[in-house]
Amino acid sequence: MQTRHFDLVIIGTGSGNSIIGPDHDDLDIAIIEKGVFGGTCLNVGCIPTKMFVYPADVVGAATHAQRLGITHAEAEVDWPAIRDRVFGRIDQIPPAGERYRQSLPNVTVYKGEAKFVGERTIDTGTGEVITADQVVVAAGGRPIMPSIPGLEHADPSRGVHTNDTVMRMDELPKRMIIIGAGFIAAEFAHVFATFGVELEWLQRSDIALRDEDETVSEVFTEYAVKNNGLRLNTTVVGAEYSNGVWTLATESPEGSRTYQAETVLIAIGREPNTDLIDARAGGIAMHPDGRIIVDEYQRTNVPGVWALGDISSDWQLKHVANLEARTIAHNLTHPDDLIASDHRFVPHAVFGYPQIASVGKTEQQLVAEGADYLVKIQKYGDVAYGWAMEDQLGFCKVLADRATGHILGAHILGYQASTVIQPLIQAASFGQTAHEVARGQYWIHPALAEVVENALLGLEPPA
Numbered sequence: 001m002q003t004r005h006f007d008l009v010i011i012g013t014g015s016g017n018s019i020i021g022p023d024h025d026d027l028d029i030a031i032i033e034k035g036v037f038g039g040t041c042l043n044v045g046c047i048p049t050k051m052f053v054y055p056a057d058v059v060g061a062a063t064h065a066q067r068l069g070i071t072h073a074e075a076e077v078d079w080p081a082i083r084d085r086v087f088g089r090i091d092q093i094p095p096a097g098e099r100y101r102q103s104l105p106n107v108t109v110y111k112g113e114a115k116f117v118g119e120r121t122i123d124t125g126t127g128e129v130i131t132a133d134q135v136v137v138a139a140g141g142r143p144i145m146p147s148i149p150g151l152e153h154a155d156p157s158r159g160v161h162t163n164d165t166v167m168r169m170d171e172l173p174k175r176m177i178i179i180g181a182g183f184i185a186a187e188f189a190h191v192f193a194t195f196g197v198e199l200e201w202l203q204r205s206d207i208a209l210r211d212e213d214e215t216v217s218e219v220f221t222e223y224a225v226k227n228n229g230l231r232l233n234t235t236v237v238g239a240e241y242s243n244g245v246w247t248l249a250t251e252s253p254e255g256s257r258t259y260q261a262e263t264v265l266i267a268i269g270r271e272p273n274t275d276l277i278d279a280r281a282g283g284i285a286m287h288p289d290g291r292i293i294v295d296e297y298q299r300t301n302v303p304g305v306w307a308l309g310d311i312s313s314d315w316q317l318k319h320v321a322n323l324e325a326r327t328i329a330h331n332l333t334h335p336d337d338l339i340a341s342d343h344r345f346v347p348h349a350v351f352g353y354p355q356i357a358s359v360g361k362t363e364q365q366l367v368a369e370g371a372d373y374l375v376k377i378q379k380y381g382d383v384a385y386g387w388a389m390e391d392q393l394g395f396c397k398v399l400a401d402r403a404t405g406h407i408l409g410a411h412i413l414g415y416q417a418s419t420v421i422q423p424l425i426q427a428a429s430f431g432q433t434a435h436e437v438a439r440g441q442y443w444i445h446p447a448l449a450e451v452v453e454n455a456l457l458g459l460e461p462p463a
């Protein structure tokens, strides 16, 4: 095996690929990718899912328009056309990104599965072992599979999917069973239910989106039970495949039951790829759940080795992986002026139906901490635009420190929640008080953002 030394090696081309910039022109860099250039978000995550969510939102809006006096003919969903539109656009990007990297004189692209064989020493999986002064581990994660015989591996040919394959199905199945009720399940349940697939959506615990603020998860769960086939407290204990149909055996407090469908979507969480890269052989310390331990500067315990994104972060979110990549991009070339990743107010959104967005602490976390807080829940339907929409579900919940008025958490469920929440993310991040944000600016009337204004005004003024 040949051995070559680099200034910098990057493992993974998701957010890892965005590290390389003009500051690094003088470095001899290797980047290693085992799969498709661009990583999860671009190829099998954020971007394609939202490209399916958008048409689902369009169909959903037409359906919900009945209460506004508009009826449409039933939507005809042309799955191959939707799928080919999505991937016809996405599939052009990875080869272009790879070609660009290969065109840079100081970058060598290895197409192989990287494994540490020593400290800062990596087998590229291409017949070459390389060493480096600095290594960035950005190898992400993968779907967790259940330990149920038949379902331990994705097998699209038999209708067992994860997010990696479900968006490329040849045709829309008549029936689908979704296992899990987190982010991925919520978004795909919205897409497939809206596209007319008969859903059985099985969740082993008593609530969907468990980590959200409890008001949000309760309203979301109630809607999903009523409209999207969600079944709670239902644990899958066995699976059989016969004549193109899966029969899943389940246990619940009501007893044993089976569910049948041609397609099963597994969405029970994601695990870090530290085993694939043999992080242990590189001397890299890990949490019990397999994530790499990093400090606020994204340093691991091994000098010169950094990690970012899903393989190390507390958050499996693209904007977090990107921020951590920016931290490392700076720190690689500024050893005496390190910057820390800002994880104070990490927001997220779940692009299902109803849409959800959140930042900061949940009310249950504040209760557990014994915090002295103010809370206001403002309904969409009680501000002008929400009233015009005849919205019956949406709300904005704001939590603020009683003494200072600082925003501690904000949780929105409803139309465009992911956009409506942004002023609250800004206020929390810049330390503005609820009163300042509500009173210190105009709020366009009668825009939906008034739901945020009224939530803030509804908090008692700070003592």
Ligand SMILES: Cc1cc2nc3c(=O)[nH]c(=O)nc-3n(C[C@H](O)[C@H](O)[C@H](O)COP(=O)(O)OP(=O)(O)OC[C@H]3O[C@@H](n4cnc5c(N)ncnc54)[C@H](O)[C@@H]3O)c2cc1C
Binding pocket: 011, 012, 013, 014, 015, 016, 032, 033, 034, 035, 036, 037, 038, 039, 040, 041, 042, 044, 045, 046, 047, 049, 112, 113, 114, 115, 138, 139, 140, 141, 163, 184, 273, 276, 277, 308, 309, 310, 311, 315, 316, 317, 318, 319, 320, 321
């Ligand atoms: C269905 C879905 C929807 C999502 N939607 C959103 C969303 O709307 N918003 C949001 O913020 N986040 C979303 N996420 C999460 C987001 O995609 C991830 O947090 C983000 O992509 C993580 O980036 P990363 O760079 O850490 O890892 P990745 O993008 O996964 O990149 C890791 C790369 O490393 C490569 N690799 C792994 N092992 C090796 C090895 N041994 N050798 C060489 N290469 C290797 C992989 O092939 C991959 O290309 C979604 C995730 C999924 C699954």
Ligand SMILES: NC(=O)c1ccc[n+]([C@@H]2O[C@H](COP(=O)([O-])OP(=O)(O)OC[C@H]3O[C@@H](n4cnc5c(N)ncnc54)[C@H](O)[C@@H]3O)[C@@H](O)[C@H]2O)c1
Binding pocket: 146, 179, 180, 181, 182, 183, 184, 185, 187, 203, 204, 205, 208, 209, 210, 267, 268, 269, 270, 315, 316, 317, 348, 349, 350, 351
């Ligand atoms: N819009 C977004 O930002 C977005 C969208 C999709 C995914 N993501 C990221 O990807 C991550 C992974 O998503 P996910 O939905 O797979 O995970 P998740 O952690 O959000 O949800 C996992 C679900 O599976 C259930 N579960 C866990 N183990 C199980 C088991 N053994 N059997 C049955 N059910 C089980 C849990 O109760 C939970 O409902 C998310 O945490 C999120 O960070 C983000």
